[in-house]
Amino acid sequence: MTVYPLPAAELKGEGMTSQRARDRLAAMLKDSGIRDARVIEVIRNLPRHHFIDQALHSRAYENDALPIGHGQTISQPWVVARMTEALLEHFDARQGMPQKVLEIGTGSGYQAAVLAALVPQLFTVERIEALLRQARRRFRQLGLTNLRSRHDDGKLGWPDEAPFDAIILTAAGDTIPTRILDQLSPTGVLVAPVGSPSRQTLIRMRGDGQGDFIQEELGPVSFVPLLGGIG
Structure with a gap:
């Protein structure tokens, strides 16, 4: 697993952004049903306050979505943890890890940073240029070198780098494009x-290697809409 470099002094936080606050968040995730110790440890170490105003x-270490x-919005820590855990579970069953992951919707960069701590290659696409500029600055400050980002219509994905072992979307559409x-x-997730x-469900689609996908419902969620175009 990738280990984050020690955050710069201005990223370590104090008071409501201290390591103690992150430890409380990690404990809450565990108590709320997140089982993957790798995911909990990454979130415990990652300075979430670095990704918001x-x-x-x-409020950085509360279990709330916050405006960016x-x-x-930046998603609830529990939702970020559950989506990441759901992705990794597919590979745990195969005794492996995803090598190449695509994220649609960089946003603040928080979900991308969590994933980049766990997989060798992370590709992330954001349609809003101003958000992507901020996210890229945060990635540089954290020393994330296994992450590539792109300003583009997320509905197009990143075809030049396909296929991906795993894909994660951080915005909701009526269907998966x-x-x-x-x-x-073919064996990805x-x-x-x-x-x-008004009614969204977190789903997981697993490739069976024969061109078909098995879909599972993982529970209700609330996300911003998946939009096309760039801004």
């Missing part, structure tokens, strides 16, 4: 919220 730093501008599903390895704004 300073005015919201006191442009009508977008075919162009994204086509970029998944996709984790995404699907549904209308």
